Amino acid sequence: xxxxxxxxxxxxxxxxxxxxxxxxxxxxxxNAGLMREVGAALRTLDADDSIGCMIxxxxxxxxxxxxxxxxxxxxxxxxxxxxxxxxSGFDFAPIGKPIIAAVSGFALGGGCEMAxxxxxxVASETAVFGQPEINLGILPGxxxxxxxxxxxxxxxxxxxxxxxxxLTADEALRYGLVNRVVAIxxxxxxxxxxxxxxAGLSQVAIRLTKDAINKAYEAxxxxxxxxxxxxxxxxxxxxxxxxxxxxxxxxxxxxxxHR
Ligand code: DAK
Numbered sequence: 001x002x003x004x005x006x007x008x009x010x011x012x013x014x015x016x017x018x019x020x021x022x023x024x025x026x027x028x029x030x031n032a033g034l035m036r037e038v039g040a041a042l043r044t045l046d047a048d049d050s051i052g053c054m055i056x057x058x059x060x061x062x063x064x065x066x067x068x069x070x071x072x073x074x075x076x077x078x079x080x081x082x083x084x085x086x087x088s089g090f091d092f093a094p095i096g097k098p099i100i101a102a103v104s105g106f107a108l109g110g111g112c113e114m115a116x117x118x119x120x121x122v123a124s125e126t127a128v129f130g131q132p133e134i135n136l137g138i139l140p141g142x143x144x145x146x147x148x149x150x151x152x153x154x155x156x157x158x159x160x161x162x163x164x165x166x167l168t169a170d171e172a173l174r175y176g177l178v179n180r181v182v183a184i185x186x187x188x189x190x191x192x193x194x195x196x197x198x199a200g201l202s203q204v205a206i207r208l209t210k211d212a213i214n215k216a217y218e219a220x221x222x223x224x225x226x227x228x229x230x231x232x233x234x235x236x237x238x239x240x241x242x243x244x245x246x247x248x249x250x251x252x253x254x255x256x257x258h259r
Contacts, residue, residue, distance in 0.1 A: 006034035015199025027065035035089025052199025066109025102191035113142035124187035130166035202240035
């Protein structure tokens with residue numbers, strides 16, 4: 001297995017692959033090396049047929065306190081524009097399998113944005129979400145102005161990004177940013193259980209569904225409905241559709257082939 005410097009790879013349950021951010025001394029600040037490793041690990045897990053769902057997590061104190069400010073301090077416009085791993089690392093679009101963020105402690109700046117890049121978020125009761133870039137004289141660059149606004153609405157998004165208002169885990173749940181909030185002792189296990197549920201289903205149906213949901217962010221309602229219809233028709237060409245319906249009729253558990 002590839003040796004990583006800033007992350008750990010874990011496989012805590014069948015079908016589940018975990019990318020654990022591992023710079024605890026810097027509250028998992030996202031430096032270029034870490035972002036390169038996250039990208040490489042996600043691509044490797046995505047290509048691994050034994051994995052059906054991935055989790056990105058940190059530790060109890062920090063999911064990630066944002067991009068590495070000490071590294072960004074020496075970064076110029078041209079560096080950022082021409083070859084930033086920060087930029088390429090914040091594109092999860094090529095990853096087909098669902099990703100769950102298991103968040104405890106700080107999820108700030110790029111940390112909050114990385115959680116929002118994931119498909120679902122399980123939070124511990126200690127999680128804190130925020131976009132404090134304004135204090136550094138910059139603005140969110142990893143999707144915060146767009147994804148957070150879509151998640152919580154304009155008024156609250158403005159307050160969070162213009163004044164560094166931070167959301168507690170319960171607030172994040174209330175405003176629709178996260179799927180659930182659980183005790184700090186169980187947030188990771190809860191994320192693993194959720195990932196196992198996803199991994200135990202037809203991977204081809206999961207992919208078609210995830211892609212259709214994501215389309216809702218980019219398309220008009222008409223275009224989105226057309227896209228959903230195409231994916232629905234496509235599902236009727238799969239072996240898993242035949243098996244899923246046959247299993248229902250025969251009152252037994254489906255045996256997915258992921259084809
Ligand atoms: N970068 C570098 N080091 C960090 C860090 C960060 N973001 N956050 C914490 N650390 C380091 C601290 O410097 C400290 O290191 P030492 O001094 O011990 O060497 C260590 O982690 C522990 O931090 P503290 O001593 O500060 O711990 P506290 O518990 O007192 O405070 C805190 C925790 C999270 C409130 C505080 O550390 C803090 O405010 N951190 C900075 C949070 C922040 O401003 N985050 C936003 C950064 S800007 C993009 C994609 C993404 C981004 C940009 C572009 N593209 C795709 C283009 C993202 C930008 C950002 O995230």
